[in-house]
Amino acid sequence: MSIRQLPDTLVNQIAAGEVIERPASVVKELVENALDAGARRVDIDLEEGGVRLLRVRDDGLGIAPDELPLAVSRHATSKIASLDDLEVVATLGFRGEALPSIASVSRFTISSRRAGAEHGAALSVDGGRVGDVVPRAHPRGTTVEVRDLFYNVPARRKFLRAERTELGHIEEWLRSLALARPDVELRVSHNGRASRRYRGGEGEGLALDEGAARLVETLGEAFAQAALRVEHATTPRPADDGRDAAPALRLHGWIAQPTYSRASADQQYLYVNGRAVRDRSVAHAVKQAYADVLFHGRQPAYVLFLELEPARVDVNVHPAKHEVRFRDARMVHDFVYRALHEALAGTRAGNAPLVAAVTTQAEVSRELAARVAEQSSLSLRGDGVRDAYALLYGAAGGAAAGAGHGAGAAFGAAPGDGATAPGTAMDPAWPMVPGAHGPMPDTGDDGIPPLGFAIAQLHGIFILAEAADGMVVVDMHAAHERIGYEKLKTAHDGAGLRVQPLLVPQAVAVSEREADIAERETATLAELGFEVSRTGPQSLLLRGVPALLAQGDTEALLRDVLADLREHGESRRVRAARDELLSTMACHGSVRANRRLTIAEMNALLRDMEATERSGQCNHGRPTWTRIPLADIDRWFMRGR
Template structure:
């Protein structure tokens, strides 16, 4: 049906057809409009009030919730409090103690700064605030009913502030109807407190709902307390399967924990990222983290992390969104590459070690293999020195998998396996993946180490070994390119033309010859040989739009890596290939010395450990 202006007029209220006059809005309506941006639901109220408490220097914060926050929200803190003469001012719009000039705004470290939270909340609730300043002998109380402020009066209160919000949205019923069930609204509050408490280990948080204590985290800055809180809020499994990060470069410092790729989630519910103590959800940060997990995470799964980025506040703008969840970096590419590099480097070490095979092991260093393996030498680049596999090119690996078996045989001839029983071998002499015992259906290798049974997916393991070798080869030498018989002309925007000019050397390094051919057009004359069958025009467009949006792009590297991963997959050992015990052991040693060997190129695990307790449980031994 064709829609005419007449039809539209029928949908609109009659007043829109009347000439409108410009006039100033009433203050109460201004506050209610602002509340629509700041106060979406009870969790929004809790966020603003708890952040105010943290800005006030509180070390103990109590959050009491009734009926999911719809009946009441009470926040009590032991911060420095509010002076008597500032109590009523605090309920006025744009009144804040956080900033006084543009310089303060550009070097902001406080969580709140706009001065809109309290008046916005007070305009849509029955609001009560009692506070005693640290220099005062008594406290003072101010109440506000839907924006109408009552006179100040004295009240008994320790140093700090208590704010109670009753009947949220009582005067805006349309907003109240959009609220979910009591349980759902409280779960949002619970998740919020979890996120905030992970940002301030030194602060104690207590959360109760309908009189029942739900969370009680004691504040302390020591390492054990931090681990305990992460354990409490993210689970013991996350702590046991995470890697600690502490990286610093220039003025950037990132620390925290990232989960190993094998411990992943069906949804993004274990992702916590903080910038200068402020929890954020940022596209650039998310992109950098996804790229770091790019070829180690199973498709459709989400990584888990608790990370903290410390950066000069002048290099990040937090004043880009009313909820302050989004930020803008002055040098987005620098930040993106730092986050990516820090996580990528840490994940590269996910390979079989004694700590990996059993978490209870206290060893932090790999054992000295030379004591038990005559003639075989290991290097950090993967594989063994003198190992024939290390001399192969990716093409050879793709075309003839027999070369790898020949390499395994040559390496196997150099491995000496102790003749004494497993129980007699000193733990320090045992390689992490132990020694091969058998092969099942030409698919799995069964190995024994000092803790129990190791099961290895032969194809997945060799696929990772091959893939990492190919990546090293391509990193050590420039990508071969080929000249196009017919150059590709691509229409782009002015900004994307500028990107081509700025990133000319980067494109060249990756095997492209891209030049500007007009104000809004570029021409592609050479491409990497690996991308001969790719949709180059779409790829370049994606790369340019990504650089414009995020300051960097990894689309080209990702596509090259995908092709190499496919080559590695086809060039890897297939099922039903029978290996000798010595060849299996050579493969295990390669795994121990190959980066990211805990997962294949598609994110599947390459090996699992079953310790003796788990094996005993399978057969009800000792029960």
């Protein structure tokens, strides 16, 4: 069979197969063109889910009559002119493929008028056959009308779903756009009825507080109430020693508190330089940041905007521009993780100031570092767990070791309840000593701390407290578990990571790719506690492992670390395994159900919650407390009616 040139119509239809999947793809391309043209209002009219009719009107710059044929020609665009432009793309569209691809699989009309022109002009394309430019009355801006999508490609049309499904895809994409561009008004009608309107004029990119209104409009009041504002940036570092300069990065937007989680990833929106994208590296960083505060199987919700130099991100890696490639994915991953990790650290019960926790960490780390090092040789099983827990919590309480005045001793379980935390002695004065277990939280004008003052214990499980605006209910075991867990993590971080040499070095069989990674990342593996060297094309020799995890399956852990380094350029497997062990210790050392606490003990626990990072959730992601407003209680009893 001889080689021949494909006709232009077929070339455009093939391109349409890459760019145009369904009506939502058409809406995306046309609305992005409108935004690139400076539109501040876009109207989208649909019939039968966009299959029968899809019309997009904007008030942008418009197109000159003599340029209309170029607009429906392949690779014709006003957005780039050279390779240099392609490396710093600042517009949503740039390929010049959308309009000719759409026009090749529909009955297509484009009408437009530039500002100052006497009249507009229109051009029709039927299945790729281009007509003539004709005069037409039109306000400033552009209207693109797409009828009978895929009418000439029946195999593609068969894959379209029901009208409601196709409309749902369009609405979801518009919701994503509305979050990114609150400055633009979007109006949607379906089958002649207005179905959605996003009011514009609130500042671009949700960077301003006014964008919160669009947040409620798109994701609902529940998300807005649970949202934590994120604003994190770095400054560029000058190049030295021949290395690339560290670029400026900025991450802003909202993340939902862990108590607001989803069964699916339906409220996860990421924008890179204003472009809505999917990125596995960033998604992994978010997942890692939520690792020990989210309930098992649940998904976080977020709206995040990542900004960096356009030259450091390649947007030309996906025909529909759904994905990007970062020049330094590891740097971006770490930056996103750190930003969200710090933001989630402030989700303490009662929303006490974040500064308190930072101070607490620094003080406790210095105090416990030496003591933790003394216990690092313990097996952390059986008596070892009890000894380490006693040592850590004895020091954390600010009293002499063994005196039983620490948080673990103060809320220790009663004899015979199966807990491993030592001691049950109580010092009535301990909860009342300022700074004994962290800085005292800020109080309101009425002198009442965020979680209020304890008044009773319910069924030996919950603490009831009177707060300034109602009643607070605390799950005492879950709360104490988080407090203990954070203290153990702080203590271990202060002591530093210790490597335990293996008495007999262990040979590990790996793939050649894994061996390459291990050889290349020797320094990174050493930072994680692994002393490993390559001994052959598909073999490694393990000489040392993280001391705290020496009793586990270190070979499997090493393989997981290598997989992470291959996939994401970094690994937190060691920290995750350590945290899992410390979480188990904290769980066993926490106050149990039916353990009767005095009012002083309950108040001490409340104050510790207010000073502890992430204390809004236990180690397993369950909430530790809830607030019942006084207004709700009034309604129960119909007071004031």
